Amino acid sequence: MTATFAITRSAGRGVGRRAGLDRRQALQLLAAGAAAALASCGPPREQILPYAKAAEGEELTPGAVRRYATTLTLAGYGRGVVGRVVDGRPIKLEGNPAHPASLGGSDVFTEAAILDLYDPWRAQAAAGPAGVAAWSDFAEALGARLAGHEADHGAGLRLVTGRITGPSQLRLIKAIQARFPAMVWVRYEPLHDDAERQGTRLAYGRSLTPLPRFADADVILCLGADPLGPGPAQVAQARALIGRRRGGASMSRLYVAEPSLTLTGVAADHRRAAGPLVTRAIALELARRLGAPAQPGEASAETLAFAGAVADDLIAHKGRALVLVGPGQSAQMHALAAWTNHALAAPVDVIEPIDPHPDDHADSLARLDRDLAEGAVTSLIVLGANPVHDAPDGAVMARAIGRLPFSAALGLYDDETAGACRWRAPLSHALETWSDAVSPDGTASLAQPLIRPLYDSRGAEQALALMAGQPASDARDLVRATWQAGAAGDFEAEWRQALVAGVLTRGGAAKAAAPAPRWVDLAPIARSPLILSLTPSASLWDGRYAANAWLQECPDPLTKEVWGRSLRLAPGDARTFGIAEGDRVRLSLGDRSCEAVAAIVASQAPGIATLPLGGGRTRAGPIGSGLGGNPAPLRGRDLRFSLEDMRLERLGPGKDPPVTQNANRLDGDTGQLLPTMTLAALAAHAKPADDEAPPSLLTTPPRGEHAWAMVIDAAACIGCNACIVACQAENNIPVIGPEEIAVGRDMHWLRVDRYDQGPATAPDAGFLPIPCMQCEHAPCEPVCPVEASVHDGEGLNDQVYNRCVGTRFCQANCPYKVRRFNYRDYAAGAPWGDLDVTALKAQRNPEVSVRGRGVMEKCTYCVQRIAAGRAESARTGQPIADGAVKTACQVACPTEAISFGDLQDGGAQVAALRRDPRHYVLLNELGTRPRTTYLARVRNPNPALGSQA
């Protein structure tokens, strides 16, 4: 106080004498500064902001996790989700156990959806010809434009959407069609099911949807089909298929013939790298032996022998044998599969299509293309689709859209199509609005908001209601009106029950009374020097998730590539075209082309190159733009998945996308890391490896009240990566970017390793998820100079971030390489960090520390969930029951491959699994006594095929 006064006086005296400070003033200022610093030491105090009015009917416990059931869509199909909400913020999504399309498990897209909600790159405001506008301005412009269309009954109006299964949206589209009878509704998905629609039309006379029942199938043949791969039905199919592939007498047998290794191919007992000719020959051989009037396909004797053995096995299991054909196969192949499954009395249900749009996807899109070219369109409204990126004529379409008097794109992002349109308006995220959807198996469920819209946005239902002439509708009322219409009995009770449980008991798809399928012969296939096969990206789907940094950094299950995907080529083809690993290449067909980086993959079928969709986004924000090439222009009007007569030329040296797991051939070692047992060996009670800990001079700390342990079933792991992204969401794991991964850094606490055995051309591949082993004799602990790596009484290997000084000795000494070092303040200040964007911080789990630079971090067995279990046990006085504490990876796993529990509880599932004959310890010879252990893979090979894989 005195000092301040003195300055005032002194400064007053100095006025007019000379500018600047004299010595006396400088000293006074210094003293004043020092005094001020001492008086106000310490950070400013925090505020506590309680509610003014308590929420009605809900008792909100601060910091407590509340769970709400809702629905997310993938390619239009619904999957049941439970959102964990803390203090009004959704922070984590999990599968809904009551929903048949998720059964409690999830996939990478579900897990990563929470990041989209908080993505600062999301479209946050509408924009029109005059620049940024309010949603109401857009609504007004749209309303005025549509009023003008009443005169021509909407003849010049086009509505473009993706697949829509939600009864509310379908009801509103019907209302729009009633208002504008001449309007055309264009519906397409880049990853469509046209072949299946056409194939069932050939076989049954109308489009139907076959639903395989994997739980009832003893022998399964997949021809280019990937039921375990990414897609809306992945979780349910994987649960059912893998449920019968974990050993035991009921284990099914899986044959796969496919051009490029897929997750199903990895899980198969017998896999053939097969192009269309081989696939066709196998299908025809099977049909022929079932009595079809089919000519055998041209194939080598070896292929025919394989096809014969497979056909015998399938026919021997009539009634419990199943043939699946993938979306990339021809319509005739689908028709043939329908006939074959009928002949085999296969466990397949046939339902009416869930997607009611009468047109095939490619036809619908081609019609829009034609109408745009002919000038038949005057107003275009795109809702949640991105044709400028993923239609074959995207660039032409963008120019045509630019010439339209009115065009509007409504979506979550300001994407390529939004860039071409006059108006763009943000749609609410699925967690912000009311909606409904139907899952691939026909179960309807409601979506309810977990948070109010963060920005000035509307739900898709509200946008459609606006078009139907019902402006200012509330999304909840729109969804309620749909379901109230068909309600029998007490609607309020049904509505409430549907919101609590997350599933509706009506509104699903009806089982179809399918006629006996007709026999359709396969047209001969011309030989083609190179076929390009387009597949879904396991992380980006068709590219719509390109702006999601978690998904970009989620490694491809098979190639382990992140931030981009390469073109997979067989070694023979690479030689033919003069291409080396990492070369930049151009794929061209006619006058269209696409650039890519080549990777040489020995397991690839010769004559076929594979490229996942999802690359080449140009308007996907700083995360997703400019990664890879866009193959959409090559696909042609049929939106083909398989493109014959591709030209391939080398452009020059390039660089493959960075990988998270380097490939080294270690002869013999992979058999110890990932042992494989045959069903016969398992029946003889053989053990894959000695799982007794070797003798040690170290003292083992006594077990406390709990001894947490994890057992991972390698036979059940399909490599889908859901656990990786779940761990990332739960534990605030930052994204580090391609540059860091390229220099060998990785931040995922849980990784999924791929280990191959056998010849590289026909690898017996397998996946091994590797979290921290929580060793009882942990090599990381004695080397830490500051005791930042310490053991706790429940067997957890704690990492104390505040003690860590970053020597990285622990990382060097960890034989499992599960410790991750934060080199660059990845969470905040690094180029891929949150850079102080408030929205991103809202996603963070408040129960987990956000780690700073220079600190080692690693898997904690989700210690925050263990703590929550302990707290619950303290409050209720009940001991922690087995299964009450579940780690994030365990919950996410679609096949329930991960078990977690307390070894001190003799009845715990983990304790039982540790006695399983398949139990083994990773690197047991090191004597680390890990708490994370594994169950060996099981194979059920066909004895008739001998030792062939």
Place this chain on the structure above:
Amino acid sequence: MVVRVVLVAIVVTPFLIVGGLYVWSGSAYHTRAGETVEQPVPFSHAHHVGELGLDCRFCHASVETGRFAGMPATQVCMTCHSQVWTNAAMLAPVRDSLARDRPIAWVRVNNLPDYVYFDHSVHVAKGVPCQACHGEVADMPLTRQAAPLTMGWCLDCHRDPGPHLRPRAAEFDTTWTDIGDPAKRGAALIAAYHVKTAGLTDCSTCHR
């Protein structure tokens, strides 16, 4: 002579600096213990708890069920203040808060670092009374932090919780007086409430 002083100083000064910082870090200057904090409304626990006898849980409702004890919504204040002191100038921010549906911005008194995951409900369930950490709140006209809230202070209790425990029925009783042998009572309560003394000093008990 000067050389000797310098040589001694070279050895002694680092110890003095580190020792000084250590003493300072535990002092009330750093921990802010005992500092009275200015609040938007000069709420007196001495009046509401000491004189009127309100239960702690009337306002801090989630103390038995959640990690945080919880602060009352303005509506809770107005349960009484819509009837008594309805026009007091002191309560203008409270009325304003309810009228405009804006929270009262209370200033946090007891603050733990973000890397500490303290759970009120567990402590209450295990017989730790409010006073063990918050002191004699019933005597505070304006609330102040009673304990240093340093890790050493936490560990004092986590190493030997017995003497700090009370029967659950008396946890919220601000007039409870200690009778009998605290060590004996502590041992009995540790057994009765299943206090797991073995794991209390594990890092993962409080840090994640």
